[in-house]
Amino acid sequence: MYLRKTLIIVFLILLADQISKIYVKTHFQLEESVEVFSWFRISFIENPGAAWGTKLSDILPISERTGKLLLTLFRLVAIGGIGYWLWDLIRKGANNYLRVAVSLIFAGAVGNIIDSLFYGLIFNHSVGQVATFMAEDNYGGLFYGKVVDMLYFPMVDTTWPDWVPGVGGNRFRFFAPVFNIADTAISTGVGILLVFNKRAFAKPDPAETQTETAMAQAQEAAPEGPESGEAAKPE
Incomplete structure (x- = not known):
């Protein structure tokens, strides 16, 4: 039962994430923006690097292409580690x-790793045009895709008054990052671990765990009758 619920969560997030990314990629040009509300816009950008657009080539003396490949490989290893952790949590209840x-x-x-692995292979570029799905003239190839971001919440987008020392006349935006559904899922998961840290990492009660496991196994093993909870009556 734990595995089933986990798979449902993962599947729904991946489905929503990929549908939104493919839609934006095939309907927007790069840096195109549409205002939904005054505080929310769909703004299409692509992130070639890690968080906040950071590239390994900006830190290490390597080419941008090599840095992109190393970053994608690192993400694969990290996902393998997180996946094993999740499986172990399910196994231990x-x-x-x-x-x-x-x-x-x-x-x-x-x-996000789906974008990095495959988007460079299945899309052409979005500069000055709307990308084509399964295009022959792909923009990067396998392992060299860019992560699609589109959710932008400029809750405050204004200009500092001229009388403010140092920043007067400069643009001020509160919550400027552009992100996607996958980023939201990661941030929410991390937030749960931070806010509910004690509950999340509390040692499970062995008796409670055994009871939950036994109940789950009983529910899965129960035969499906014409009416739930009632034994079949002989004719």
Whole structure:
């Protein structure tokens, strides 16, 4: 039962994440933006690196292409580690806080690695045009895709008054990052671990764990009759 619930969470997040990314990629040009509300826009950008657009080539003396490949390979290893952790939590019957949090982090990480692995292979570029799905003239090839971001919440987008020392006349935006559903899942999972840290990492009660496991096994093993909970009556 734990495995089934975890798979449902991961599947729904991946489905929503990939549908939104493919839609934006095939309907928007790069840096195109549409205002939904005054505080929310769909703004299409692509992230070639890690968080906040950081590239390994900006830190290490390597080419941008090599840095992109190393980053993608690192993400694959990290996802393998998170996936094993999640499987171990399910196997041990960890509490809901920890299972849900790690499920969200895992689903978000997988959602973004799909972009890095395959988008460069199945799309052409979006500069000055709307990309084509399964295009022959792909923009990067396997392992060299860019992560699609589109959710932008400029809750405050204004200009500092001229009288403010140092920043007067400069643009001020509150919550400027552009992100995607996978990023949201990761952030939510991390938030659960931080806010509910004690509950998430509390040692499980062996008796409670055994009871939950026995109940789950009984539900899965119960035969499906014409009416739930009633034994079949002889004719």
